[in-house]
Amino acid sequence: xxxxxxxxxxxxxxxxxxxxxxxxxxxxxxxxxxxxxxxxxxxxxxxxxxxxxxxxxxxxxxxxxxxxxxxxxxxxxxxxxxxxxxxxxxxxxxxxxxxxxxxxxxxxxxxxxxxxxxxxxxxxxxxxxxxxxxxxxxxxxxxxxxxxxxxxxxxxxxxxxxxxxxxxxxxxxxxxxxxxxxxxxxxxxxxxxxxxxxxxxxxxxxxxxxxxxxxxxxxxxxxxxxxxxxxxxxxxxxxxxxxxxxxxxxxxxxxxxxxxxxxxxxxxxxxxxxxxxxxxxxxxxx
Numbered sequence: 001x002x003x004x005x006x007x008x009x010x011x012x013x014x015x016x017x018x019x020x021x022x023x024x025x026x027x028x029x030x031x032x033x034x035x036x037x038x039x040x041x042x043x044x045x046x047x048x049x050x051x052x053x054x055x056x057x058x059x060x061x062x063x064x065x066x067x068x069x070x071x072x073x074x075x076x077x078x079x080x081x082x083x084x085x086x087x088x089x090x091x092x093x094x095x096x097x098x099x100x101x102x103x104x105x106x107x108x109x110x111x112x113x114x115x116x117x118x119x120x121x122x123x124x125x126x127x128x129x130x131x132x133x134x135x136x137x138x139x140x141x142x143x144x145x146x147x148x149x150x151x152x153x154x155x156x157x158x159x160x161x162x163x164x165x166x167x168x169x170x171x172x173x174x175x176x177x178x179x180x181x182x183x184x185x186x187x188x189x190x191x192x193x194x195x196x197x198x199x200x201x202x203x204x205x206x207x208x209x210x211x212x213x214x215x216x217x218x219x220x221x222x223x224x225x226x227x228x229x230x231x232x233x234x235x236x237x238x239x240x241x242x243x244x245x246x247x248x249x250x251x252x253x254x255x256x257x258x259x260x261x262x263x264x265x266x267x268x269x270x271x272x273x274x275x276x277x278x279x280x281x282x283x284x285x286x
Contacts, residue, residue: 036261039254040254043251044255045059047252075238078230080235083235087217089152094156094163103197105120107172107197124165145226147232154222155215155216166207166208167205170203178200206271224237239253
């Protein structure tokens, strides 16, 4: 009788927890969905509507010319191409070097392991805005100013500490028996890394790719500081084409924002399963 009562109370608690989780999920959906719909709908307004009726007024007639003008603008696609190049190169370099750094920190014991790991964790607290002037001077001295190649190392540098920190914890959860079996089969350290550790770290690498990919895609301050000409600027800077010194085309800006975030939304839709698996795997192993 007591066990039945306890089971009933446990079931009620689980039921209440599910209800609370659903309510919070719906609340977060509304909080995230309303700004997105506001952005999309505002992109269908005419410029005069945003001035006369305000930003929250529904368009009297949907005006698709804003989206059409942006899509047919070759400058927009040049920004898009630059963003894609910077994103792909940054992620490839970042994930490879982060995995190479996390492997010895998670699997080997050596004297400087603690200090190195401490410095990596401490680097996570450095604000990127503090480094704007040194990075700017370094870029000029290296002859990389006003090129998209100046953005790749900055993105990699500021994303490396958090990536190494996460991958180190992820790799520590991989059973050491797998490496011992590889040693018996004559597999060296490089073989163990590329054939065992790296494939088993795919969920963690996928999670980092999505997390850092969104940050690299939306990065503004370094793109604004280290590039000047239109042919070398990235997508977040496309908004500057639709605002002047004394006025701005809000409808065009919202249309441009909508088209800019669509690639990341599509990427998340197709990779959300890997993102969840990576987070759950890291939680279980931790």
